[in-house]
Amino acid sequence: MPNKKTIATDSAPKAIGPYSQAVMIDGFLYLSGQIPLDPATGQPVQGDIKAQTERVLRNAEAVLTAAGYSFPDVIKTSVFLLDMNDFAGMNEIYAKFFTKDCPARSTVQVSRLPKDVRVEIEIIAKK
DSSP states (O other): OOOEEEEOOTTSOOOSSSSOSEEEETTEEEEEEEOOBOTTTOSBOOSOHHHHHHHHHHHHHHHHHHTTOOGGGEEEEEEEESOGGGHHHHHHHHHHHOOSSOOEEEEEEOSOOGGGOSEEEEEEEEO
């Protein structure tokens, strides 16, 4: 069995269920879906899709950093939106974090997200 390491940081929201913030295995880092929770309070941030996407990606950045990775190491993201009409606003903020060598991405609309937030993003990175 390859070496598997669980990643956890207080700089990102704690898991709200039986899962890890991220798992590293054979140079791959798999981040659990991040939602726009304030790490200090564990509560969803208020605001529009731009504010929520910013918080999601800041949370993801904290987990990436804790594992020794950064956004240029990201190879795939999956974006889950409550409303596809939020795509442009999400994409505007997303583009500020992924400025070159952008990862592959899928974006889908879902019927509901944890804590009734508007966006969730999961990430796969590779060193």
